[in-house]
Amino acid sequence: MEISTQEFKHCDLLKVTGRVDSATAPEFSKTLEDINNNGRFKIAIDMSELEYMSSAGFRALLATQRNCKRYNRGELVLAAVPERIREALELAGFTELFRTFENPLEAVGSF
Amino acid sequence: MTWRRHLVLSFMPSYTFPAKFEFLDEIRDFVAEVAREGGFTEKTIYSLQLATDEAASNIIEHAYAGIPDATLSVACEVRGDEIVITLQDTGRPFDPENVREPNLKADLSNRQIGGLGIYLMRKLMDSVQYEANANAGNTLTMTKRRV
Known part of the structure; x- marks a missing residue:
């Protein structure tokens, strides 16, 4: 992972x-967490080159979304989610918790 | 008929891995290799890797919590139209049946963070079976048919 x-x-x-x-x-x-600790709560994640994510990653997404949305100060959105990962997120019931965008540009533009 | 089960298991290609998260990559690769040779689709292979990863992660995190230098064995074999994946450990018995299913309808603040891995295992595989044995340790057997 990088x-x-x-x-x-x-x-x-x-x-x-x-x-x-x-x-x-x-x-x-x-x-x-470091991004949040710097007082920044609007985050887009570019997943275009993500090959694999287990529930350990899903948990990090969930915890961050909670922290970002607290006090309406921001949001975590996802961009270019690969099909397999989207299917797993769907199975976990996560797709409704995150807005998703076709590409990182759209995700950044949504803020 | 315990002897029979062991006999069958002994013919399955099996590898022993250190019970550390750093070896999850190798465990997933091993399962993918057997499944690919068995003609499973890439979509199903991803599901098999994810289910096995979640099972192994649970063993490392829960069954072996605080136990150093532990190992787990992963066996994987295609039998007819299904793949059989078996994970064995000698840690604390940890029956996935006892883990409550997460409420996927809950809103963000009430969404549970635990139990997700086991939920995914059950959803991704056709069957998930757990057996704790005082001598042989814990055996988790998962199967999935080729579609």
Whole structure:
């Protein structure tokens, strides 16, 4: 797993590539927490090159969405979600908790 | 008929992995390789990898919590039109049946963070069976038909 972050005026764009599982989720989770700890709560995640995500990654998404939406201060949105990962998110009942966009540009533009 | 079960298991390609999250990659690769050879679709292979990952993660996190240098064995075999994946460990018995299903209708603030892995295992596989044995340890057997 590799993560890169880009700070825009209205939001942060985080690109996660490779595989997020129980081994790598803590780092994924920490990156999201760090963004929140910097007082930034509008986050878009670019998943275009994400190969795999287990429930360990889903938990990080859920915890971050909770933190972002508290006091209406922001939101976590997803972009370019690969089909397999979207199917797993759907199975977990997660799709209704996150707005999703075709590409990162649209996701960033939504804020 | 315990001896028979062991006899069958002994013919299944099986690998022992250190019970550490760092080996989940290898466990998923092993399952994918057997499934691919067995003619399973990439979509189903992803499901098999996810279910096995969730099962192994639970063993590492719960059955072996606080136990160093533990191992788990993963066996995987295609039998006729289905794939059989077996995970064995000697940690604390952990029956997935005892884990409550998460409420997928709950709103964001009430959504449960735990129990999701087991829920996914059940949803992704055709059958999930758990057996705790004082001598042999814990065995989780999951099957999925080729579609």
